[in-house]
Amino acid sequence: MSTSTGSTSLNPDLDWSQLKETILMLNLSIAQIDQSMNEGNASVETLASSFTALATNLSDIQTSINQMDDNDIEKTKLIIQGSATTALDKVQSAIIAFQFYDKLTQRLDHVSQSLSSLTALIANPARLYSPPEWQALQQSIRSKYTMEEERRMFDKVLSGIPIEEALTEFNQEIMAKNESDEDNIELF
Secondary structure (H helix, E strand, O other): OOOOOOOOOOOOOOOOOHHHHHHHHHHHHHHHHHHHHHHHHHHHHHHHHHHHHHHHHHHHHHHHHHHOOHHHHHHHHHHHHHHHHHHHHHHHHHHHHHHHHHHHHHHHHHHHHHHHHHHHHHHOHHHHOOHHHHHHHHHHHHHOOOOHHHHHHHHHHHOOOOHHHHHHHHHHHHHHHHHHOOOOOOOO
8 A cells, every 4th residue: 555645647556546636636726725815815915004005195295295385395395205205115015916916816717727627527537537637637737837836836745745834835935035036026
């Protein structure tokens, strides 16, 4: 009896089971959904905070302009410049949060497509019991990942590493990548 908990579709043995393969594939979907939702929640919080701060800064600018007189021009100018800089920073944070939200929707779309492909495989008895069909499904799903970190997470889960461990490693890789890419903000 095999002690591995990973996929054996490449080298099926007497213990090979489509149920085991189904569970592995569903676990991958669960991992993607969980990670996407966590990132989505953080992005929405950033958006809400950024827009609230932006509204406050714009209100401060408007108030400063309305209260401006000839004696306070330099002081008011500094206040307006500071508020405008803060507002610009908040707009940039909001744009970054929107990019994360876009990534969330892309991931959830990939999960939806993957689950549809899994359903099609399970629904077809000729494909259901075929290890090569499972291998093709896995390769098709893996090919849709756009980030190397996602492909590594996929490989780890299929090799039998527990989802929690694969997600922890994925999150560590993403955090390290985000720290190194901090200056590479992509505005759209």
